[in-house]
Amino acid sequence: MITLEPTEGPGPRAGLLDTIRARRADIEAYVRRTAPVSRRLSTVSIASSAVVAGLTAGPALGGPTFAERVQQGLSLDASQTVWQVLCLGALVVSMTAAVSAHLEKTSDLKSRVGAAQAAGAMLAGLQARLEYGGLAVEEAAQDYQNILAGVSFVPEGQRDTTSSSGRREFHLAGQLPVVAVAAALLAVTLVGLIRGVAAA
Template identity: 45%
Template sequence: MGDEADVRQQLSARVAARRANLSAFLKRARPRRNRLANLSVAGSAVAAVMTAGPALGGKSFTATVQGSLGIEDSSTVWRVLCLVALLVSVAAAVATNLSKSRDLDGRVTAAETCNAELEGLETMLEFGQLPLQDAVKLYQQYVAKVPFVDEAAPAG
């Protein structure tokens, strides 16, 4: 019986170590995902605003901006607005594509799910609610969902 208790303890330590790695991953990935999403939304909105003024206001809008900024040539107003719209639109597109190419949303969701599953497994191991063989199988199933999170050796 002592061997099983030792193996159960080793598995518990491995679960705790994996959960720590998942928490560290989530601590880095969530803010990055949020920054990219915010940049995408804000960039798209600014690009729309930069093009909406001239599109809806026409020459009167351009004349107002030209007078407010003291610009000599009305074409400069159009150029500046179009350039700003272009730059923020490109930034929004890059942010969107970076997020999608790295599947940050999917990875964060998978890591959160795995962390919750491992928390349940940890509790069942702690209270002896699960045969060891079943616990090992569940551990393997759960961590297979997050191959992008490194596995560290348990402390001890």
């Protein structure tokens, strides 16, 4: 069995290998921080849109009868309360959906995560060729620069700090309760509608 041993030694080769390892660690940290934010933005946007549709479907399709049934089922004083609460909920959740979609579009997180993952894989291949394949240091340095040109948005040396994607995750944490409250409002409305229809 043949065992491959790294060909690196002291000097430029070892220095370039250290640089590649450090940059790979930066990229891996960026992907770990950013990929969940991208997924959550998509989830919030889709869930918000679905909740808005649910909140507006009843009044749009059922009209005054819908409001009266919910009023009876929830023992409210006036059917206007139903309209006002549902419209307010739809407004707030619509704004949440719009903000989430805007953040996802402007930051282009999905494509950036994909580019970072591809760059990380290419750097891993470059590191292996430099260690075991006898690749010339000059050629490896050029390949390294070419790979990094596509991921200039990945910060260097910030593996343990909060980046802009971390700040987005903080803002996103405030959006999730809005969707949850609106979904609960929708559930209460449905319960009221069912009770109102049953009592009619």
